Amino acid sequence: MKNTCSLALTGSAVLALFACTLSPQSASAAVDFVKEVKPILESNCLSCHGSKNAHENGEFDMTTLANVIKGGEKGSDLVPGDAEKSKIYTYLVLPADNKRLMPPKDKGGPLPKAQTEVIRQWIAEGGKWPSDLTLVNVKKIDFVRDIKPILEKGGPLSETAIEDLKLWVNQGAVWPKDVKLGGAGGVIQDPEMIVVAEIHKRILAASKENTEAEMKKISEKIPGTEVTFDLLPIPSGEFTMGSADSEANRKPDEGPQHKVKLAPFWMAKCEVTWDEYELFMYPAEKKKEADGTYTSETADAVTRPTKPYVEMSFGMGKNGFPAISMTQHAANKYCQWLSAKTGHFYRLPTEAEWEYACRAGTTTTYSFGNDESQIGDYAWYEKNSDYKYQKVGKKKANPWGLHDMHGNVAEWTLDGYDAELYKKFAAGSENPWNKATLPYPHSARGGSWDDKPDKLRSAARRASSKDWKMQDPQLPKSIWFLTDAQFLGFRIVRPLKVPSAEEMKNYWNSGVEKE
Numbered sequence: 001m002k003n004t005c006s007l008a009l010t011g012s013a014v015l016a017l018f019a020c021t022l023s024p025q026s027a028s029a030a031v032d033f034v035k036e037v038k039p040i041l042e043s044n045c046l047s048c049h050g051s052k053n054a055h056e057n058g059e060f061d062m063t064t065l066a067n068v069i070k071g072g073e074k075g076s077d078l079v080p081g082d083a084e085k086s087k088i089y090t091y092l093v094l095p096a097d098n099k100r101l102m103p104p105k106d107k108g109g110p111l112p113k114a115q116t117e118v119i120r121q122w123i124a125e126g127g128k129w130p131s132d133l134t135l136v137n138v139k140k141i142d143f144v145r146d147i148k149p150i151l152e153k154g155g156p157l158s159e160t161a162i163e164d165l166k167l168w169v170n171q172g173a174v175w176p177k178d179v180k181l182g183g184a185g186g187v188i189q190d191p192e193m194i195v196v197a198e199i200h201k202r203i204l205a206a207s208k209e210n211t212e213a214e215m216k217k218i219s220e221k222i223p224g225t226e227v228t229f230d231l232l233p234i235p236s237g238e239f240t241m242g243s244a245d246s247e248a249n250r251k252p253d254e255g256p257q258h259k260v261k262l263a264p265f266w267m268a269k270c271e272v273t274w275d276e277y278e279l280f281m282y283p284a285e286k287k288k289e290a291d292g293t294y295t296s297e298t299a300d301a302v303t304r305p306t307k308p309y310v311e312m313s314f315g316m317g318k319n320g321f322p323a324i325s326m327t328q329h330a331a332n333k334y335c336q337w338l339s340a341k342t343g344h345f346y347r348l349p350t351e352a353e354w355e356y357a358c359r360a361g362t363t364t365t366y367s368f369g370n371d372e373s374q375i376g377d378y379a380w381y382e383k384n385s386d387y388k389y390q391k392v393g394k395k396k397a398n399p400w401g402l403h404d405m406h407g408n409v410a411e412w413t414l415d416g417y418d419a420e421l422y423k424k425f426a427a428g429s430e431n432p433w434n435k436a437t438l439p440y441p442h443s444a445r446g447g448s449w450d451d452k453p454d455k456l457r458s459a460a461r462r463a464s465s466k467d468w469k470m471q472d473p474q475l476p477k478s479i480w481f482l483t484d485a486q487f488l489g490f491r492i493v494r495p496l497k498v499p500s501a502e503e504m505k506n507y508w509n510s511g512v513e514k515e
Helices: 011-021 033-044 051-057 065-070 113-124 143-153 159-170 191-206 274-281 328-342 351-359 372-378 501-508
Strands: 218-221 228-234 237-241 258-262 265-268 410-416 442-445 461-463 493-495
Touching: 033 113, 033 159, 143 159, 191 328, 191 501, 228 351, 237 351, 258 351, 265 351, 274 328, 328 410, 328 501, 351 410, 351 442
Parallel strands: none
Antiparallel strands: 218 228, 228 265, 237 258, 265 493, 410 442, 442 461
């Protein structure tokens, strides 16, 4: 085969490589064994479990479906339909210090979460494997050894380099987060920043409003779909954050009260609905599937949540209802995806922005006053929700036109939760953000359909917990879904001032993904 590829690896070229090769299959589609599972097994397992090595070293043979089902001395290693009983999966997700972890460290293990999830989903779907297909050992690509020199040197590429790039892509295109490129090109530093920088360029080019006076209500349409959402302008200003010592049901983490100044931003009129969020979850042609999910091919994405193992609305409704049970990481990545789709910068609100918008100029317990008896006019909560969330925007709005700031679903904020945070704020803080450094806890606000009125107060804070994914059967647990947080959703904001690309990356990667 002659080398017909002459490739200069600029930032845009690498971005195109990622966009073309890493876009996952529709979550509604079954795992493709040949395209998704075969490369993982051949590059990570067959060096020890191929026919020759298996027979010489006493290992079981993984070259065919029959051999894998037969297994070794302890029985079958694949139980179709049950990943938790299949050693071909469970040995991949053992703790790092477990001697049975596969592949072992000297063979490049452990595997990335994305790859173990493909194996889990493939088994759960029946472990389909063409009976006439025999696996062979292929070269395991090491990014630093094999790929980094290619990207740093640039084109034209040799046949060996092209084959290594193909193998790298087939094996998941893993790029260690701590590895940066230099070399002659010197144009690639961080793969995440390449993507963010491209999004940033689009956003700057599309920005129209430059002053607060130009901010009006916006109806944003997600490109390629008929789905829209409304944004309301939130004026700049100063407010007193937290609750007074005299407020009924006040908690210690709501004080001391302190002054906060905020720049102007738009905030979504309502919480993000399934109509919006499922475009991010399921990038295929928008249609209603048998399980009640909606998909949209034109609203594609480079990254998206893995397929949930249960129906995530838990039967409470989809069309017009708030999306729920996503991790803060998932909400952040939705904001990044939405920004890339629309050409406008979106993120989660900080705790300060959320409370400022909720209060809407008021200083009372709720945005409608101190009289708890009125709460049913403004919020869905434990006494009127019929034990489930309700369609957004059906209760009265607060003074700035925002619906469901009290109740319906609690809402993620950008901040890491700190019970002592307010004690650390100096008077007159401007645009504060407590960037998370740990997986837990993050801060949620607003209370939910399942809460008593005291948790719906403007100042009430809520800390996330590992218990919110307690029933998740996966090992390790999902970075996308919270099986036990059916009370939790989010809404988005769009600051008037477009931040730098570096700031955007920080906003979209708040905290850490894994437990």
